[in-house]
Amino acid sequence: VLCESPTYLGAVNAMRAYGVAFVDVTTDDDGMLPDDLAKKLASCRRPKVIYVIPDFQNPAGRCWSTERRVALLEVAARHDVVVLEDCPYRDLRFEGEQRPSLKSLDKREQVVFLGTFSKIFCPGLRLGWVAAPQALLDKYVLVKQGVDLHTSSLNQMVLASYLEHHDIDANVAALRTLYRARRDAMVSALEAAKIEGAHFTRPAGGLFSWLELPERINARDLLVECLERNLAFVPGGAFFPNGGHENTVRLNFSNMPEERIKEGVRRLAEAIRSMSSSKRHP
Numbered sequence: 001v002l003c004e005s006p007t008y009l010g011a012v013n014a015m016r017a018y019g020v021a022f023v024d025v026t027t028d029d030d031g032m033l034p035d036d037l038a039k040k041l042a043s044c045r046r047p048k049v050i051y052v053i054p055d056f057q058n059p060a061g062r063c064w065s066t067e068r069r070v071a072l073l074e075v076a077a078r079h080d081v082v083v084l085e086d087c088p089y090r091d092l093r094f095e096g097e098q099r100p101s102l103k104s105l106d107k108r109e110q111v112v113f114l115g116t117f118s119k120i121f122c123p124g125l126r127l128g129w130v131a132a133p134q135a136l137l138d139k140y141v142l143v144k145q146g147v148d149l150h151t152s153s154l155n156q157m158v159l160a161s162y163l164e165h166h167d168i169d170a171n172v173a174a175l176r177t178l179y180r181a182r183r184d185a186m187v188s189a190l191e192a193a194k195i196e197g198a199h200f201t202r203p204a205g206g207l208f209s210w211l212e213l214p215e216r217i218n219a220r221d222l223l224v225e226c227l228e229r230n231l232a233f234v235p236g237g238a239f240f241p242n243g244g245h246e247n248t249v250r251l252n253f254s255n256m257p258e259e260r261i262k263e264g265v266r267r268l269a270e271a272i273r274s275m276s277s278s279k280r281h282p
């Protein structure tokens with residue numbers, strides 16, 4: 001599986017169960033670098049899937065440019081590899097123009113699109129949808145039966161009833177307003193904290209800002225410091241299937257009210273300062 005660097009931990013764990021090897025493709029703020037993708041595809045023995053999250057990625061919050069989307073499909077077509085487009089955050093755009101999904105650009109029936117109600121209705125229901133070429137869908141249905149027999153009928157009925165009686169678009173619009181304000185609160189708190197040598201993103205949508213700290217700070221150690229301050233985050237190293245990048249942090253801004261986000265960032269900065277001056281973390 002060729003993936004972004006970093007990429008989504010849950011997908012890595014799900015695919016790892018099938019004995020997958022991950023090849024991470026160099027990725028910048030606009031998406032995968034097409035030349036690196038082509039190079040890595042050429043050197044892979046049996047490339048099966050290119051797995052990408054083009055809209056407000058988990059964990060880095062990046063959103064691919066249209067040019068990179070087109071370039072990805074061109075490279076994938078040349079190598080005849082399926083593209084798995086995992087798309088939970090697309091509707092949670094706070095500003096700017098929507099970019100075309102890979103699926104909408106796909107002329108060769110090469111893209112499998114995954115959508116979910118987890119981020120626009122309720123994560124606990126674990127309900128989503130797949131758009132794929134029929135031949136792939138037929139196999140998918142067989143494999144899914146082997147994995148979970150059937151998606152819970154009760155959960156499907158709960159969702160169907162919600163969609164019938166409520167306006168999901170209004171819900172999504174309200175989420176966008178709420179998360180935009182929380183994104184702003186986190187970004188301005190990070191700016192105010194002036195953490196030495198740190199870089200962080202200001203995503204145009206989704207749930208996450210990505211924080212890079214000086215190399216000497218290990219985010220797993222930082223998490224221990226932070227838990228003592230009743231603060232939690234996911235260390236960014238977990239999102240690199242081949243390891244490294246232990247100085248990175250995934251910050252979630254969707255869950256907490258603005259005041260608590262500000263307090264959280266204050267504690268985070270305090271923990272980093274305390275680690276920087278401690279003998280335990282030279």
Ligand SMILES: Cc1ncc(COP(=O)(O)O)c(C=O)c1O
Pocket residue numbers: 008010053058086087088115116117118123126127128
């Ligand atoms: C990229 C990505 N894919 C999939 C999921 C999970 O979706 P679901 O709840 O539909 O399994 C998440 C949730 O965190 C995610 O970030």
